[in-house]
Amino acid sequence: MITGKNYIGNKLSAQGDIQHKTINPKLNKENPTPFFEATIKEIDEAVQLASEAFKKYRKVSGAQRANFLNAIADEILNLDQELIDIYTMETGLPEGRAIGERGRTIFQLRSFAELVSNEDWRENTIDEAIPDRKPLPKNDLRKTLIPLGPVVVFGASNFPLAYSTAGGDTASALASGCPVIIKAHEMHSGTSELVASAIIKAAEKTGMPNGVFSNLIGRGKIVGTALVNNPKVKAVGFTGSIAGGRALFNLASQREEPIPVFAEMGSINPVIITPKALNKRSEEIASTYANSITLGTGQFCTNPGLILTIDSDKTVNFINDLAKKTIAIEPQCMLHPNIKSGFDKNSTNITALSGIEVIGKAQDELKNNYAASQIVSVSGADFLANPKMHQEVFGPFSLVVKSKNEDELIKIINNLEGQLTGTIIAEEEEYSELENLVDALENRVGRIIFNGVPTGVEVCPSMQHGGPYPASTDSRFTAVGTNSIKRWVRPISYQSFPNTLLPKALQR
Amino acid sequence: MITGKNYIGNKLSAQGDIQHKTINPKLNKENPTPFFEATIKEIDEAVQLASEAFKKYRKVSGAQRANFLNAIADEILNLDQELIDIYTMETGLPEGRAIGERGRTIFQLRSFAELVSNEDWRENTIDEAIPDRKPLPKNDLRKTLIPLGPVVVFGASNFPLAYSTAGGDTASALASGCPVIIKAHEMHSGTSELVASAIIKAAEKTGMPNGVFSNLIGRGKIVGTALVNNPKVKAVGFTGSIAGGRALFNLASQREEPIPVFAEMGSINPVIITPKALNKRSEEIASTYANSITLGTGQFCTNPGLILTIDSDKTVNFINDLAKKTIAIEPQCMLHPNIKSGFDKNSTNITALSGIEVIGKAQDELKNNYAASQIVSVSGADFLANPKMHQEVFGPFSLVVKSKNEDELIKIINNLEGQLTGTIIAEEEEYSELENLVDALENRVGRIIFNGVPTGVEVCPSMQHGGPYPASTDSRFTAVGTNSIKRWVRPISYQSFPNTLLPKALQR
Incomplete structure (x- = not known):
């Protein structure tokens, strides 16, 4: 069923000469289908179709857009095992995760369908x-x-379903009345084509205009650059690295007509553990965090990459215990060879920095793209002295900082770049003393978690998934939850308007 | 009472050597007070104070911020005639306008005070x-x-009170909990200092932290550039020219940590007059628009600079009548010599373009900075062929386009850049035929007016003052109305939080 072609609107298209294959990271082998990368002509066609479709789609009723979104969910479920198989082949992630992420994707689509089935979301x-x-x-x-x-x-790269072709960005944009053009992640070209086929089927079944959705294949920067520079494109959604997101933001800001880019990017998600919490439940915290650090091979944007503690004997014991428990968890495969080599490079760079001590590292000689989890440690003074230690290591890696006191710990938070999340692990008896810590985190993060883990991003109205730069390019918006629709809409006022020409929800 | 000094927080400061004077445009003479431009050291001090003040001010209760805003309004009223006098001396605008604009400014401050006196605006x-x-x-x-x-x-430049020192940007930012640093318009240095003195008095009386407000004087780009590049500055509000707004947007986008810039910039505010409307009430429309075009010497961002008609004998009569009525209105003074020379340059440039016909121009030899109103005309084909005709002529100037038919008129709208407003003048009997026109305008503007004039921006929740680029740098926000507070705030989520550490409005 996978053809290796682009969807230019409802039509499969393969006009180009450049092809690539995706990789099964577990086997470190190419998957069979060659994918035809979109040509500049195909890109322009897709954008032109989207622009034409917009004229009709922006006037499609909320109930009809809801039908469309629900039909996409249905068609994704209809892909059944074929989707699960290509997902696992292209990511190395286990089947259970594929099914779970599909569930989340379906839930998001239906949430947006519900949201736009009435007009309340428009803040009329x-x-x-x-x-x-x-x-x-x-x-x-x-x-x-x-x-x-x-x-x-x-x-x-890390959510081939929930943050990709029919993920939160697409669902929110389609819900708002915006056509969507996907630049498929190059390592999920097959998954993206299958999901795209479901969206196209849903569009046809529910009578949506041709061009409301396209799926473009490409490796490297050519396809993405051509899309962002096209004057008919009016906004961009991105989830990935700081380098990638910032490059798109720069392109979009330098256009003759600048357009908004919502890029959700890097984060090391500081976790603060108080001495009292370590005194009372060091082992429990170590177990919880060993699991959080290695969850999904550490490939979550909310992975806890930085743990801030106050130095003591208990702290040293905790770090040793955390390292032991982390490396005891069976190593898992990473998403693809580039992610694996990035993990190796970034962890090697950090461990080479002055003051860093490797506390535990899983066996080094792992087959193919399996990752060796690692816990390293450093003093607060050394961490403060070297901003290179702020580098995200995307994967099962965490750096534990031993500060000499709370002042130093707060100073470390104040010196951090923007983050998606911050977590506080503390005891009830000390809650009244934590105001400074909460204040410091409020200034740096989009979500603060108490006595929990940052991994796990609930899809609900009160979720903020975003944060000060570089967690995102615009901290005023969220990538998750129904409010994420606000990224793609703008207010318009009607003054002294005839009733019949007003949108229905504004009529007298 | 005017000292010529900057306010660095609560303290008057004049460390620099560079001075300038403002100009009385009616007399074309410098006003007496020399103003000391802020030095880099003073700029850094103001930002450092603001950053320190933010730590306290962000936690000041809504009721206290409301007190502060109301106290600013009171202190501005206490400035009494001194403020009105310096306003008129620095702008050439009449006293009635000064009093009206002061009323609007007071109203905005009190509206934001009311908004933040409870927590509903936070979308909890x-x-x-x-x-x-x-x-x-x-x-x-x-x-x-x-x-x-x-x-x-x-x-x-054009609203020394309502869009300046204590204007909508300042009121909304202070209401949200953000300290404000003003870069005073160089031609309103005196007005800005007086208003700043009122804000500082109000801050002291209501116990706000030092640094919650500063007022910096500067000519040219040095002060503005240093402010926008300072890493402790987190957002920018601007009202003015496209060149100025875009320059600030570029600076802010290229920072290591990009920050949002809301710039409300140029607009020519197309007005569409249907043949039926011209048939029925040509003279009335001409009178209304002669007044709108010359209101405030045409120095409004919503000034109707472009009138779109379908060509006919009636149209020619209308244009002649509009020109006659426009130039019959007594010429008025412009804000300052730079605005006047810009008006002369831009109107001369447009009238030199191929196809442009000057229908009427007020007497040419006017004293000092008085402006000669002008109505020019062009065919739809010529207008479509030359985007230079889209250039805003800031002042009492309007270009009437005679399209050959409705298709050409719609094409003209589709080819326009983003606009603050679009206006339709039509008869009730044809409302059912106007859907295409409304559709076209919806895609280009922030506000559509029916059978009215674009000048006059009501301060109310349903006002959208902004629009697609270059009307603003981000069409998703408004500069006017209580929603403008959304430019300065970001969402934050609290997960599994102890009740006592939650903001009051979120507590169980």
């Missing part, structure tokens, strides 16, 4: 006329939110 | 825990909006 407001107001009459004004136009979504 | 949401959810328990999540940090506001 009405100010009625006051004709006899002095000194000037007040005009009737009514405001709503309308879609921006075609949105380009870059699929994430 | 609560998702309660579901401990027995399968397969995983759901954590308690609570979300609110928190301020970004120090905001730099650039005062506008």
Whole structure:
């Protein structure tokens, strides 16, 4: 069923000469299907179709957009085992994870369907006329939110379903009335094509205009650059590395007409453990965090990469215990060879820095793309002296910092770049003393967790998934939860409008 | 009372050597007070103070921030005639306008005081825990909006009060919990200092931290550039030219940590007049628009600079009548010599373009900075062929385009850059035929007006003052109305938080 072709709107297309194959990271072998990378002509066609489709799609009713989103969910489920198989082949992730992530993807699509099945999300407001107001009459004004136009979504390496082709960015953009053009992650070209086929089927079944969705294949920067530079593209969603997200942000900011880029990028997600918490439940915390650090081979944007403690004997014991428990967990495969080599390079770079001590590392000689989990440690003073230690190591790796006191620990937080999350592990008896810590984290992160782990991003209205740069390119928006639709819409006011020409929800 | 000094927090400061004077445009003479431009050291001090003040100010209660804003309004009123006098001396605008604009400024301050006197504006949401959810328990999540940090506001040339030192950007930022540093408009240094003195008095009386507000004087780019490049500055508000706004946007996007810039910039505000409307009430429309075009010497961002018609004899009569009525209105003074020379240059450039016909121009030999109103005309084909005709002529100038038919008129709208407003003048009997026109405008503007004029921006929740680039740098936000507070805040989630450490409005 996988053809290796692009979807330019509803049509499969393979006009180019350049092909690539995806990789089964567990076997370190190419998967069989060759994928045809999109040509500049195909890219332009997809954007032109999206731009034409936008004229119709922006006027499609909320109920119809909800039908479309629900149909996408249905068609993804119809892909059944074929989708699970290609997902696991292209990522090395286990089948259970594939099924779980599919569930999350379906849930997101249905959540947005529910959201737009009525007009409440548009923040409609009405100010009625006051004709006899002095000194000037007040005009009737009514405001709503309308879609921006075609949105380009870059699929994430670590969530081939939930943050990719039919993931949160796509679901929120389609829900808002924006057509979507996917730049498929090069290592998930097969998964992306299958999911795209489901979206196209759903679009056809529910009568959506051709061009409301396209799926483009490409490796390297050519396809992405051409998409972001196309004047008909009006916004960009991205999940991935700081280098990638920033490059797209720069392109978009330098266009003649700059457009918004929401890039959710790197984060090391500091976790603060108080001495009292370590005194009371060191082993439990070590077990919980060994699991969180290695979950999904550490390939989560909310992976706890930085653990901040106050130095003591107990702390040393905790770090040793954490290292022991972490490396005792069976090593798992990484998403693809580039991710594995990035993990090796970044962990090697950090461990080479002055003051870093390797406390535990899983066996080094692992087959193919399996990752050796690692716990390293450093003093607060050394960490403060070297910002290179802030580098995210994407994978099962965590750096434990031993500060000499709370002041130093707070200083470390204040010196960190923006983060998706911050976590506090503390005891009830000391809650009244934690205000400074909460204040410091509030200034640096998008979500603060108490006595838990940062991994696990609930899809619900109160979730903020984003944060100060470089956690995201715009801390005022979220990538997860129904509020993420706000990235793709803008307000419009209607002044003294005839009733019949107003959007229905604003009519008298 | 005017000292010519900067306010670095609560302290008057004049460390620099460079001075300038403002100009009375009616007399074309310098006003007496020399103003000391802020030095790099003073700029850094102001930002450092703002950054320190932020730590306290972000935790000041809504009721206290409301007190502060109301106290600013009171202190501005206490400035009484001294403020009105310096305003008129620095702008050439009449006293009635000064009093009206002061009223608007006071109204905005009090509106934001009311907004933040309770917590509804923060979009607080609560998702309660579901401990027995399968397969995983759901954590308690609570979300609110928190301020970004120090905001730099650039005062506008055309609204020395309502869009400047204590204008909408400042009021919304202070309301949100962000300290504000003003880069005063160089031609309103006196007005800005007086208003700043009122803000400082209000800050002291209501116990706000030193540094919550600073007022910096500067001409040219040095002060603005240093402010936007300072890493402790977290957002920028600007009202002015496309060149100025884009330069700040570029600086902010190229920082190591990019920050949001909301710049409200140029707009020519297309007005579409249908043939039926011209048939029925040509004279009335001409009178209304002659007034709108010359209101405030045409120095409004919503000034109707482009009038789109379908060509006919009636149209020619209308244009002649509009020109006659426009130039019959007594010429008024412009804000300052730079604005006047820009007006002369831009109107001369446009009238030199092929196809442009000057229909009427007020007497040419006007004293000092008085502006000669002008109505020019062009065919739809010529307008479509030359994007140079889209250039805003800031002042009492309007270009009337005669399209050959509705298709050409719609094409013209589709080819326009983003605009603050679009206006439709039409008859009730044809409302059902206007859907294409409304569609085209929706894609280009932030506000659509029916049978009215674009000038006059109501301060109310349903106002959208902004629009697709270059009307603004981010069409997802507004510069006017209480929603403008959203430019300066970001969401934060609290997961499984102890009740006592939650913000009050999120507590159980």
